[in-house]
Amino acid sequence: MNERIYTAGLVVIxxxxxxxxxxxxxxxxxxxxxxVQGIRLSEVRVVPxxxxxxxxxxxxxxxxxxxxxxxxxxxxxxxxxxVDAVAAALEVPVIVHPEARAILExxxxxxxxxxxxxxxRMARVPEGxxxxxxxxxxAPGIKLGNIHLMAGVPHITAGMLDALTGTLEGGAPLLAETxxxxxxxxxxxxILREVEKAHVNCQIGSYPFFRDGKVGANxxxxxxxxxxxESCMHSLxxxxxxxxxxxxxxxI
Amino acid sequence: MNERIYTAGLVVIxxxxxxxxxxxxxxxxxxxxxxVQGIRLSEVRVVPxxxxxxxxxxxxxxxxxxxxxxxxxxxxxxxxxxVDAVAAALEVPVIVHPEARAILExxxxxxxxxxxxxxxRMARVPEGxxxxxxxxxxAPGIKLGNIHLMAGVPHITAGMLDALTGTLEGGAPLLAETxxxxxxxxxxxxILREVEKAHVNCQIGSYPFFRDGKVGANxxxxxxxxxxxESCMHSLxxxxxxxxxxxxxxxI
Numbered sequence: 001m002n003e004r005i006y007t008a009g010l011v012v013i014x015x016x017x018x019x020x021x022x023x024x025x026x027x028x029x030x031x032x033x034x035x036v037q038g039i040r041l042s043e044v045r046v047v048p049x050x051x052x053x054x055x056x057x058x059x060x061x062x063x064x065x066x067x068x069x070x071x072x073x074x075x076x077x078x079x080x081x082x083v084d085a086v087a088a089a090l091e092v093p094v095i096v097h098p099e100a101r102a103i104l105e106x107x108x109x110x111x112x113x114x115x116x117x118x119x120x121r122m123a124r125v126p127e128g129x130x131x132x133x134x135x136x137x138x139a140p141g142i143k144l145g146n147i148h149l150m151a152g153v154p155h156i157t158a159g160m161l162d163a164l165t166g167t168l169e170g171g172a173p174l175l176a177e178t179x180x181x182x183x184x185x186x187x188x189x190x191i192l193r194e195v196e197k198a199h200v201n202c203q204i205g206s207y208p209f210f211r212d213g214k215v216g217a218n219x220x221x222x223x224x225x226x227x228x229x230e231s232c233m234h235s236l237x238x239x240x241x242x243x244x245x246x247x248x249x250x251x252i
Numbered sequence: 253m254n255e256r257i258y259t260a261g262l263v264v265i266x267x268x269x270x271x272x273x274x275x276x277x278x279x280x281x282x283x284x285x286x287x288v289q290g291i292r293l294s295e296v297r298v299v300p301x302x303x304x305x306x307x308x309x310x311x312x313x314x315x316x317x318x319x320x321x322x323x324x325x326x327x328x329x330x331x332x333x334x335v336d337a338v339a340a341a342l343e344v345p346v347i348v349h350p351e352a353r354a355i356l357e358x359x360x361x362x363x364x365x366x367x368x369x370x371x372x373r374m375a376r377v378p379e380g381x382x383x384x385x386x387x388x389x390x391a392p393g394i395k396l397g398n399i400h401l402m403a404g405v406p407h408i409t410a411g412m413l414d415a416l417t418g419t420l421e422g423g424a425p426l427l428a429e430t431x432x433x434x435x436x437x438x439x440x441x442x443i444l445r446e447v448e449k450a451h452v453n454c455q456i457g458s459y460p461f462f463r464d465g466k467v468g469a470n471x472x473x474x475x476x477x478x479x480x481x482e483s484c485m486h487s488l489x490x491x492x493x494x495x496x497x498x499x500x501x502x503x504i
Contacts (some may be wrong), residue, residue: 022284031272
């Protein structure tokens with residue numbers, strides 16, 4: 001088993017997220033996809049649509065983690081500046097990628113207006129970059145070193161993640177088991193703490209909720225070791241049962 | 253009119269967000285609330301549940317922006333370490349706040365188990381802190397200097413934001429108008445760029461979508477100046493109409 005832990009950072013480029021107008025869907029989408037690749041999302045930064053702020057976040061995160069992903073700002077309009085920001089961060093020029101240009105020429109050949117200057121913006125990449133396929137809307141994502149620039153529209157992001165599936169080296173995927181309880185988490189805090197302490201390869205998170213007028217919590221055990229995870233799961237269920245709590249394996 | 257721009261950073265404390273298990277709702281909620289207070293959300297960081305990583309993000313953002321907010325990690329369980337992390341960041345000790353203790357004693361007086369040690373954790377604050385009222389579940393939020401520690405469960409966060417409404421100094425709220433078009437944004441990129449250039453106090457964001465099998469985009473104009481916003485809105489509608497596009501003021 002590969003013991004190394006692979007990590008990733010995500011930069012969400014988005015005035016529309018910071019204004020509260022758009023609810024981000026890409027954090028959860030990228031996070032879930034990374035889990036399956038055996039890569040842990042370790043940090044997310046949401047930054048405004050300015051070259052300096054994007055470049056600063058890109059430089060901080062590309063150096064801190066094995067992989068960096070960005071979502072947003074690679075479209076055809078004046079506010080799409082991610083390519084320029086990443087080129088600035090890496091101190092490389094922006095060029096028109098011949099293959100991206102060819103893809104866009106084919107895509108827009110039968111569409112009104114054809115390949116306009118605005119659309120040709122989507123063929124611009126930081127020098128040295130490769131493309132990430134986009135089956136949904138022609139304009140490709142961009143890969144350069146450990147950096148992956150993806151679209152902001154969630155279903156297009158999904159297509160680009162799909163194109164990257166299996167291409168990134170990862171470690172053992174983080175496994176998880178959930179136990180739910182219609183109980184205020186404060187009543188089981190001691191049990192959670194003791195069970196976690198007894199299982200060094202496992203972390204237990206407690207996620208309270210309020211639903212149907214009642215409080216409850218889901219306890220999520222995470223580990224890269226299947227046997228340790230199961231042993232921890234059994235200990236937690238034993239502890240909850242012995243103390244008289246009604247629990248639901250699988251979560252509520 | 254107050255010309256100063258007030259800014260805020262948000263640290264979302266969250267293993268559950270980084271694992272993709274939970275879809276964050278607090279970014280949009282805090283962002284929308286800040287808009288109304290005349291404060292701009294300028295950066296969000298999502299970090300894991302470790303003291304070092306929380307403290308690092310708190311120190312970076314509290315110094316960069318007028319206000320700092322955090323969500324998550326102030327509950328009663330072992331994984332609730334935000335108070336310890338903020339105390340570490342500020343290099344102050346953690347104390348039990350007498351008023352918080354009194355609130356919890358009253359809240360748990362008639363509940364099974366009463367005020368246990370686990371529940372008493374929720375009265376711990378970095379020394380010097382004041383409380384933010386929590387009508388939903390007793391345990392208060394925490395305010396210290398420009399830092400505001402809030403719950404992670406969205407409806408409890410909402411109650412704490414409500415308690416803070418009108419208490420923070422802000423500037424002119426950022427106003428917005430939206431125009432929608434069932435048009436690929438690439439077809440109107442030139443119009444957007446020219447209209448924005450002609451209205452220096454306004455920014456135009458273009459947010460493409462795919463719905464009912466068709467592509468479209470909403471164009472959001474933002475400004476703190478009502479007159480400039482309206483003038484920019486008229487110019488954009490004129491530009492779209494003259495070029496033959498069918499547009500929808502108010503957005504799609």
